[in-house]
Amino acid sequence: MQLAVNGIETFVATGGRDFDASLPAVVLLHGAGxxxxxxxxxxxxxxxxxxGVLAPDLPGHGRSxxxxxxxxxxxxxxTAALxxxxxxxxAWLIGHSMGSLIALETAARHPAKVSALSLIGTAATMTVGPDLLKAAEANDSAAVAMVSIWGLGFQAELGGSLAPGLWMHSGAQRVLEQCRPGVLFSDLSACNAYRNALHAAAEVTVPATLILGERDMMTPARAGKALAAALPNSRTVVLRGAGHMLMVERPDELLAALRDQSVATSA
Structure with a gap:
């Protein structure tokens, strides 16, 4: 569906059903690019x-x-304006990578609007290497290659897609290649500059689940665990052998972790 958020036309996917604000809401926030x-x-x-599901394209991304x-x-x-x-x-905020930082910061800045957090492929700091930033700033295809290679775990690079005939590496590249000029650089710069995660975490009281990839090269599991330690009401799930792109690498295990949180939160 289309929504005007702060006066800007925004595309929001709703999971195949019309959004119903009377239902428990889930907001799904995507990562950089x-x-x-x-x-x-x-x-x-x-x-x-x-x-009720809201999966927006952030401003300047996708169809927004x-x-x-x-x-x-x-x-x-x-996100609060959305x-x-x-x-x-x-709403329950579920965010991946950059989206996890957005979810965390939203919970700290707008606590009345957040019922729970799920932080996927997350870390207290998301430092971006200078070579990646430089390539992204130049809109160089090398930036897409670096994000794709570092973002996927070893098994995914060998063709471990659950959907026959699909290659996860190529799929990630196609989405990133559709980014408008400057968007990937803007996202990566925002992640690189963000230093408020631990302070924000200390202010968050809602239940939080951190779902991490054991072989994540972009946000290593140890860094995610450090963020979990700063959250007063958190639990951590580590998906064995997985990299950073957990939604495609381990969709069933990720969904199971989210469902467990849903059951625990509503109990």
């Missing part, structure tokens, strides 16, 4: 199991208008 298609499987499951937002704080405030635009009082 990606869009709502990241959540194709998981958004559909939630939408068909009693949730506007320019990419320059900081995690701006993206967090935008909930207002959808007529939603509060």
């Amino acid at each position: 990606f869009d709502h298609t990241t959540w194709a499987l998981h958004s559909r499951w939630f939408a068909h199991h009693g949730h 208008c506007g320019a990419a937002l320059a900081s995690i704080a701006e993206m967090a405030d935008w 909930l207002n635009a959808a007529g939603c009082a509060k």
Whole structure:
């Protein structure tokens, strides 16, 4: 569906069902350079199991208008504005990579709007190497190659897709290649500059689940565990052998971890 968020036309996927603000809401926030298609499987499951789903393309991404937002704080405030635009009082925020930082910062800045957090492929700091930043700034295809190679785990690079005939590496590259000029650089710069995670975590009281890849080269599991230690009400799930792109590498295990959190939170 289309929503006007802060006056900008925004595309929001709803998992194949019309968004119903009377249902428990789930907001799925994608990572740097990606869009709502990241959540194709998981958004559909939630939408068909009693949730209202909002999986937005962030400004400047996918089918949304506007320019990419320059900081995690701006993206967090935008997420609160998205909930207002959808007529939603509060939501469970699920974020991957950059999206996890947005979710965390939203919970700290707008606590009344967040009922729970799921932080996937996350870390307290997401330092981006200078070579990747330089390539992204130049809109060089090397940036897409670096994100694809470092983002996927070893098994995924060998062709471990659960969907026959699909290659996860190529799929990630195609989405990143569709980024508008400057968007990937803006996202990576925002992640690189964000230093408020531990302070934000200390302020968050809602239940939080961190879902980490054992072989994640972009946000190593040890860094995710350090963030978990700063969250007062958290649990950690580590998916054995997985890399950073958990939605495609381990969709079933990721969904199981999210379902466990849903059951625990509603109990």
